[in-house]
Amino acid sequence: MDAITNLLATVALLLAMAAAGDATKGQVGASSTPGTHSISSRPLTGCDDEFGCGMNHNETLVRDAATVK
Amino acid sequence: MNSERKSLKLFVSVALAAAVCLVAAVARKWSVGAPLDDINSAQPTRTPAPGEGASAALRVRSLTLRGSQFRDAGRYREAGPLFDEALAMAEAAFGADSLEVAAVLNQLGMLGKYDGRFDMAEAAYRRALLIVEKTAGLDPPLRASLFHNLGGLEHARGRYAQGEPLARRSVEIRERALGPDHIDVAADIAALAALLDGQGKYDESEPLYRRALAIFERENGPEHYEIAVNLNNLAALKQAQGDTDAAEQLYRRALAMKEKLLGAEHPDTAMTLNNLAVLLKKQENYEEAAALYRRALSIFEAALGAQHPKVVTCRKNYDELLRKMGRRSSAA
Numbered sequence: 001m002d003a004i005t006n007l008l009a010t011v012a013l014l015l016a017m018a019a020a021g022d023a024t025k026g027q028v029g030a031s032s033t034p035g036t037h038s039i040s041s042r043p044l045t046g047c048d049d050e051f052g053c054g055m056n057h058n059e060t061l062v063r064d065a066a067t068v069k
Numbered sequence: 070m071n072s073e074r075k076s077l078k079l080f081v082s083v084a085l086a087a088a089v090c091l092v093a094a095v096a097r098k099w100s101v102g103a104p105l106d107d108i109n110s111a112q113p114t115r116t117p118a119p120g121e122g123a124s125a126a127l128r129v130r131s132l133t134l135r136g137s138q139f140r141d142a143g144r145y146r147e148a149g150p151l152f153d154e155a156l157a158m159a160e161a162a163f164g165a166d167s168l169e170v171a172a173v174l175n176q177l178g179m180l181g182k183y184d185g186r187f188d189m190a191e192a193a194y195r196r197a198l199l200i201v202e203k204t205a206g207l208d209p210p211l212r213a214s215l216f217h218n219l220g221g222l223e224h225a226r227g228r229y230a231q232g233e234p235l236a237r238r239s240v241e242i243r244e245r246a247l248g249p250d251h252i253d254v255a256a257d258i259a260a261l262a263a264l265l266d267g268q269g270k271y272d273e274s275e276p277l278y279r280r281a282l283a284i285f286e287r288e289n290g291p292e293h294y295e296i297a298v299n300l301n302n303l304a305a306l307k308q309a310q311g312d313t314d315a316a317e318q319l320y321r322r323a324l325a326m327k328e329k330l331l332g333a334e335h336p337d338t339a340m341t342l343n344n345l346a347v348l349l350k351k352q353e354n355y356e357e358a359a360a361l362y363r364r365a366l367s368i369f370e371a372a373l374g375a376q377h378p379k380v381v382t383c384r385k386n387y388d389e390l391l392r393k394m395g396r397r398s399s400a401a
Contacts, residue, residue: 054137055217055256056179057298058224058232058263059337060305061379062344064386066393 125162129155129169133176140176143336143372145184152177168204171197171211178218182225183336185377194219210253213242217257220264225378229267236261255284259299266306278303294337297326301341308348317352320345336379339368343383350390359394362387366399 136151156173163169174197181190198215217239223232240257247254262277278299285295304319320341327338346361366387369380388398 054176054179055214055253055260056182056221057295057337058221058260058302059298059340060263060266060302060344061340061382062305062308062347062386063382064347064350064389067382067385067389 122162125158126169129159129162129173132158133173136180137176140180140183143331143334145180145372148180149184152180166200166203168200168211171200171204174200175211175215175218178222182218182222185373185379187222187226190222191219194222209242209246213239213246213253213257216242217260221260224260224264224267227267227378229264232264233261233268236264250284252284252288255281255288256295259285259295259302263302266302266309269309271306271310275303275306278306292326292330294327294330297323297330297341298337300326301344305344308344308351313348313352316348317345320348334368334371336368336372339365339372339383340379342368343386346390347386350393355390355394358390359387362390 132151132155136148136155139145139148139151152173156170156177159167159169159173174193178190178193178197181187181193194215198212198219201212201215216235220232220235220239223229223235236257240254240261243251243254243257258277259281262274262281265271265274265277282296282299282303285293285299289295300319300323304316304323307313307319308316324338324341324345327335327341331338342361342365346358346365349355349358349361362383365383366380369377369383373380384399388400391398
């Protein structure tokens with residue numbers, strides 16, 4: 001009986017600790033990756049190079065001086 | 070007594086476990102709530118119906134990314150319809166004044182700069198800038214990019230002095246937000262350098278090219294598209310200053326890098342082919358210059374059509390070489 005009581009108590013505590021651990025992991029994930037859960041959450045203060053903040057290049061194309069009138 | 074102690078021990082353990090479970094459940098609920106708040110705070114101008122926003126945003130993003138890939142590959146004709154569709158979809162799903170629309174307009178404007186539809190590009194950038202500037206909670210990176218791109222459009226038009234203040238604005242905004250050594254600031258600096266270079270302000274331009282190159286090399290390693298573009302520009306600056314040896318070395322580095330990274334048929338590869346041909350003509354290496362012009366023209370015409378300003382410039386350059394060699398014009 002003593003052994004069964006101890007076993008039940010240990011299992012209950014382990015389950016509770018596992019649940020608490022999951023919750024803590026969820027918090028860390030949520031706070032470290034804001035805005036990554038949905039495509040519509042594009043951060044308004046960040047830059048997404050592939051979508052919103054593309055920049056063109058100013059590349060020099062040389063004209064032969066002899067052709068410039 | 071012994072039995073009572075056992076029962077009490079079991080009760081305390083189970084009660085403790087239940088309390089921990091309760092706290093964990095509350096904590097889990099709180100942790101899910103946090104990112105939802107973040108998402109809600111980034112809602113577009115018009116809130117789409119549940120489910121509509123996410124799928125429309127995915128579709129708009131997918132179309133825009135594919136369009137950008139075609140554009141970056143120099144396949145401009147294939148990029149246009151994708152951006153048009155993305156724009157129509159973003160307007161329908163998020164409203165004409167949403168940041169999603171501004172982002173697509175920016176991409177469309179970039180295409181217009183490259184494929185020669187300059188008026189369309191300007192209208193797209195200006196509309197995007199209006200949206201961004203009146204949106205609560207400004208988006209500094211997109212705002213800076215729009216000034217960068219408006220300046221770049223003036224560069225493509227050959228209106229360098231008009232582009233300079235726009236480029237300075239982008240440097241100022243982004244430098245304030247990201248600091249002087251950020252890679253996006255380097256892109257702004259390089260764009261400003263090209264506008265100064267176009268006005269013959271070489272003493273101001275060269276250190277800016279070198280500053281941008283140092284940041285690009287630090288961030289991207291020795292071989293990258295940004296580096297190739299700026300080596301090409303630095304070469305052109307050296308050429309304009311009469312330092313032909315330095316110019317040739319830089320052009321050949323830029324060309325090798327572009328051929329490797331972009332491919333031999335990319336319009337940006339043709340830019341450096343044209344420039345190196347001008348230099349080789351100056352060195353009276355006419356046969357190699359002619360071969361490079363022919364390659365450049367063939368690439369440009371396939372990607373841009375006969376009327377694009379780059380094609381017109383390259384053809385004039387080639388015709389000048391042919392005249393010098395006593396041969397007939399390329400159009401004959």
